[in-house]
Amino acid sequence: MRSTAEARRVTVLNGAVSAFARTGFHATPVTAVAAAAGISEAYVFRLFAGKLGLFVAAADTCFERIAVAIEAGAERAAGGSPEEILDAMGGAYAELIADRDLLLFQVQAQAVTDIPEIADAVRAGYRRIATLVQDRAGADDAQVQRFFAYGQLCHLIVTVGLEQVPEPWARALTAGIRHP
Amino acid sequence: MRSTAEARRVTVLNGAVSAFARTGFHATPVTAVAAAAGISEAYVFRLFAGKLGLFVAAADTCFERIAVAIEAGAERAAGGSPEEILDAMGGAYAELIADRDLLLFQVQAQAVTDIPEIADAVRAGYRRIATLVQDRAGADDAQVQRFFAYGQLCHLIVTVGLEQVPEPWARALTAGIRHP
DNA sequence: TAAGTGTGTGAGTGCACACTTACAAACGAG
DNA sequence: CTCGTTTGTAAGTGTGCACTCACACACTTA
Numbered sequence: 001m002r003s004t005a006e007a008r009r010v011t012v013l014n015g016a017v018s019a020f021a022r023t024g025f026h027a028t029p030v031t032a033v034a035a036a037a038g039i040s041e042a043y044v045f046r047l048f049a050g051k052l053g054l055f056v057a058a059a060d061t062c063f064e065r066i067a068v069a070i071e072a073g074a075e076r077a078a079g080g081s082p083e084e085i086l087d088a089m090g091g092a093y094a095e096l097i098a099d100r101d102l103l104l105f106q107v108q109a110q111a112v113t114d115i116p117e118i119a120d121a122v123r124a125g126y127r128r129i130a131t132l133v134q135d136r137a138g139a140d141d142a143q144v145q146r147f148f149a150y151g152q153l154c155h156l157i158v159t160v161g162l163e164q165v166p167e168p169w170a171r172a173l174t175a176g177i178r179h180p
Numbered sequence: 181m182r183s184t185a186e187a188r189r190v191t192v193l194n195g196a197v198s199a200f201a202r203t204g205f206h207a208t209p210v211t212a213v214a215a216a217a218g219i220s221e222a223y224v225f226r227l228f229a230g231k232l233g234l235f236v237a238a239a240d241t242c243f244e245r246i247a248v249a250i251e252a253g254a255e256r257a258a259g260g261s262p263e264e265i266l267d268a269m270g271g272a273y274a275e276l277i278a279d280r281d282l283l284l285f286q287v288q289a290q291a292v293t294d295i296p297e298i299a300d301a302v303r304a305g306y307r308r309i310a311t312l313v314q315d316r317a318g319a320d321d322a323q324v325q326r327f328f329a330y331g332q333l334c335h336l337i338v339t340v341g342l343e344q345v346p347e348p349w350a351r352a353l354t355a356g357i358r359h360p
Numbered sequence: 361t362a363a364g365t366g367t368g369t370g371a372g373t374g375c376a377c378a379c380t381t382a383c384a385a386a387c388g389a390g
Numbered sequence: 391c392t393c394g395t396t397t398g399t400a401a402g403t404g405t406g407c408a409c410t411c412a413c414a415c416a417c418t419t420a
Contacts, residue, residue, distance in 0.1 A: 111291035152332035
């Protein structure tokens, strides 16, 4: 008995987030995430309910990590104005997604929301983050909306690689966005 | 000779945008777009350079349609302030994507930007739209950035189906967004 | 030490799908 | 009425991949 199943599951999920982030749900074979976790494909299927169950579980950990990071950011600005707390949250998020995996996974998950189980997971994830931002920052609707709008813009910037484009339109879109 | 190849190509591209919008690049077989266009799979492969060539061509027509719509919107507010022109552009865009195909296709394309040819097509598309907005509205960088940030938020709202969610966090995110 | 339980895999199976090829029919030109 | 060209397809081919199953090893307990 080398490891407990529960420990294996978290290893697999870390690999899964990375693998799915790069190539998406349909284009990443579960052999790829098995290889990333250093175990056999067959065992992945024993640990999770099919490829879909694996992806949904990966989505859950993805949003979990984001929520934790944002909460920590809010902690650092505790007692400040809503604007200051939102700023701290944005900074924490920018730091978190420096390695791109969590950001790209969200984009991939958004693209396969035609699968109901995935749509549910994504909705639950955004519910958690949005209520967190709303409650902990004490921000009004417009501020929360702006927070997410620029977050989504950040996703576009990274997926399309706009920070590498020197042209003026790209500079306009990336101006002032932290760390993409 | 029932039809010219060129006429067939546009028929196929219309079907392709629809089909790819729903299930994405990897999950939609070219038999699906062939069926949508009412021709055989084999002929699609004669009309386009593989599935990838088909997707890239579909991306081009997608951004083409968006550019045309936005330009028409700008025309309706010609002579107004940048803010007014941007507003007209946003309205035209909201109207365009009422059927969701063009919006969902953009999300799907963004998710497969790990394929260089697709990344190039998407970048070219956004270059076209961004320069169009910048030039025709005479807007400054911050205004252009805001325009795209809320556009991306609109994509999130539609893919996740937030307009169907009655909870307060969802209302905050969808407040004032036109027609998603 | 025998039986039971949890961890792990190799070797398949079956199917979906990208792409090809060989062939046929419609049309235009001379 | 041929002959070349363009439009169109039916019927493959090969491969990649989700998922399964029989089996083996590790460890515990009685």
